Amino acid sequence: MRTVTIADVAKHAGVAVSTVSYVLSGKRAISATTRQRVLDSVRVLGYHPNAGARALASKRAKVIALVLPLRAGMNLPVLMQFATSVVTTARQYDHDVLLMTADEGADGLHRVAASALVDGLLLMDVEIHDPRVPLLRKLAEPSVLIGFPADPEGLTCVDLDFARAGALCADHLADLGHREIALLGAPRVVYERGTGFAERTMAGFVEAAGRHGLEADARPCEESFDEVHAAVKLLLDERPRLSGLVVHNEAAAGHVLGALRILGRRVPEDVSVVAICPDDIAERASPALTSVLIPAEDVGRQAVRLLMAKLEGQAVPESTLLEPRLTIRESSR
């Protein structure tokens, strides 16, 4: 069974090849009757345009690249959610998604762009001093970054507003009347890498706490149970009156609750805990965690929209920050 081409459709419908093309693309007016006849033939024959031929002739592959990091300390569930929403949204725009890993580096981006395999690029987990940024600036293909490099000038960046997220946590604890609070962040390695979001959360947290006149403390946090336990113990030893704890580390959130239990602190009676993490993790904990959501799906959707707009030649804002949302559950009062 030979594959069906546009010529087969044209013959079957009794029209020219170009007419079929125009029916399918809608780029020229076609009479209703002809359109219907063509559409019927398409369906009857089971025609699917050849992607390569289309890309060659139209200079549009209808594919975008999604570049995911795969380093240690990554937040897998969020990443998956994000990837899923990118794929789903891209499909709504009739595009497909080529998956790349960050370890292909700038060369990889150049390769897929120069070979016209993709029309645009979506990069996740951009670092402050990301070596790929200079390339993106000079590439003809449009790109959208998740995260912010040091200088976003001339780029298009999307991210959760992590500073607001940190501040939101501090605000919430302040509203509840807590006076001494602390933030347990990502593993040290994440700060060293300079991904930005971790610092921004801390900064927002500290700033808001200061605004409320609270005693506040913020430090990195590793992810093994024993290290979390030690960190929590140390914190409580140093600051016996600590009553509010923010955890910006998805892998550690459950362990923090376990550690508090062992250390004889009830949640939320003795210590209120607020996490910055996906909802499912917050809901699965005991007690269920008050949390600030990382809206991975929104970020993905928004990133694709911006990229599509750029593909259409529209101007888009350099920077888009998504508003975090606090959900109050059982772990804070």
Added chain:
Amino acid sequence: MRTVTIADVAKHAGVAVSTVSYVLSGKRAISATTRQRVLDSVRVLGYHPNAGARALASKRAKVIALVLPLRAGMNLPVLMQFATSVVTTARQYDHDVLLMTADEGADGLHRVAASALVDGLLLMDVEIHDPRVPLLRKLAEPSVLIGFPADPEGLTCVDLDFARAGALCADHLADLGHREIALLGAPRVVYERGTGFAERTMAGFVEAAGRHGLEADARPCEESFDEVHAAVKLLLDERPRLSGLVVHNEAAAGHVLGALRILGRRVPEDVSVVAICPDDIAERASPALTSVLIPAEDVGRQAVRLLMAKLEGQAVPESTLLEPRLTIRESSR
């Protein structure tokens, strides 16, 4: 800066277009001097073959589709590891990866295959009665499945040998002298969906336990802390002499340890725990969990290899089972 085509390279090197093509593909003998001249021109001009044109002319897109599930109860980290290893391995074969979500269903597969967007398909998380299987059977493009449908006849399937994994856990506990053991599995919904791997683990576990003459019990397990706690409590109430516990549920593994702690059972002194999960989760727990690894990377690599072999027209085995590996840590004795 117009994009560089093969004609530009040919002119620059003073040869015919076809010669450049043959240098690049190696499909015909080319003298060393000419080859070098062409290669130099390629480098100097920064030539990258146009993917669409190549696909059109050669009928090979050098792209494979990776279809990931995105349902509840999925094991995200494993999924990511898997995806990563697929991408990395595919690149070694000079192929790229198109990411699709399972919710595009059989139509989606048909679309990318019929449009020649991809040369082959890799499906993850295939179910016992997967509606996509009939399509795969009749598709011209080769495919490889991760997981096993009811009838793997005529397909190519790869998976971890879950029955062996379950048996390995039972063997280990038997060797340590435990007489009453139990397995806590995936959430109920996973069994209902009929994904197969969960049942196979249970079956292997029960069979091996029987072989050793042990009292054994196997049941599903939800993933919230409270439900895990309740399940563990119930189990210990019903079976006071239970001393070995296998957890085949990554999200629940940490909670099981927390529950045992609350219930006053020491690990491993009172109860030995063995998990079937990725190493990082096992290592991050306290005590570190003896575990059977889900070798996501091996599965991904193997799946890509099989797919590439099929693309070359080679015959490959219908079924490939990967041997699980037990790592002894602190939680069992």
Added chain:
DNA sequence: GCAGGTCATCGAAGCGCTTCGACGCGAAGG
């Protein structure tokens, strides 16, 4: 010294699609 065979290279024919200019036709306008 010439038929026969290699080896390296070339030219041209597509691959299946989009897009541009052209064309025929009926309606509108003078």
Added chain:
DNA sequence: CCTTCGCGTCGAAGCGCTTCGATGACCTGC
């Protein structure tokens, strides 16, 4: 009644690459 216009359609020219058959140049062996 003839020109003008716009609508709907067609034909053909590529898009950049692979691949097939052809062509020389050169070597071999008798």
